[in-house]
Amino acid sequence: MSELLYKANPSVWRSHPFGALIAWMLVLLGVVIAVTDAIPFLPEPTQPVQLPEEFQIRWLGYGLLLIGCFQLLRWWLTTLMDQLEIYERELVWTHGLLSKEYTEINMTSVRTVRIEQSLFQRIVGAGNLQIFTAGDAPELTIRGLPRPQEIRQHIKRYSAGDD
Known part of the structure; x- marks a missing residue:
């Protein structure tokens, strides 16, 4: 990795x-x-x-x-059950406490990153993240992540192939 x-x-x-x-x-x-x-x-x-x-x-x-x-x-x-990790080539979403579910998305297949922030989320530096790969439904939806603009920048940078 x-x-x-x-x-x-x-x-x-x-x-x-x-x-x-x-x-x-x-x-x-x-x-x-x-x-x-x-x-x-x-x-x-x-x-x-x-x-x-x-x-x-x-x-x-x-x-x-x-x-x-x-x-x-x-x-x-519930927050312990969910974790997002962003690597240079892939994005890994882990869900579950005792049994785990992993979602791996290759950075080159990311089509759109959508961030939604309420006023309060903007104040505390959080946001809801949606990642689209193919189709109209989001591949991944995550609520309440810290520093959502940083997430978007990492995905945008590495999904375009810039290293």
């Missing part, structure tokens, strides 16, 4: 920016509720609220903490 030019995994923050923020907020709120046994920022009720004796606000905190951690862990495992 030729020299490695680029290697990256999508990141949770770049792939799911608002979802990751909400998940972290759920984790934080869950910890606060579980530790203090009270919901912050709620005004005290004017009349006493009758709750069953076995009900504890703490369990709401544990639930929020569990939901936030589970979502972040799920997204983190």
Whole structure:
């Protein structure tokens, strides 16, 4: 194999920016509720609220903490499963955690590289990448990769045959 030019995994923050923020907020709120046994920022009720004796606000905190951690862990495992490597002559996309799926694309067969960036992705330096070889459907679609312009430059440079 030729020299490695680029290697990256999508990141949770770049792939799911608002979802990751909400998940972290759920984790934080869950910890606060579980530790203090009270919901912050709620005004005290004017009349006493009758709750069953076995009900504890703490369990709401544990639930929020569990939901936030589970979502972040799920997204983190998905980013570990995917990896893009760009070499001088080929592009290798690896997908999978226990069982692996490899997609190798020869640089000379790349016809079009499409990069889509939302405003937030532009701010954090990420983008979604689509690579077309033949036909109208993309051969490869990857969300949330860091430095997408660098990827495009490497592919453009080596798909044209310039060394």
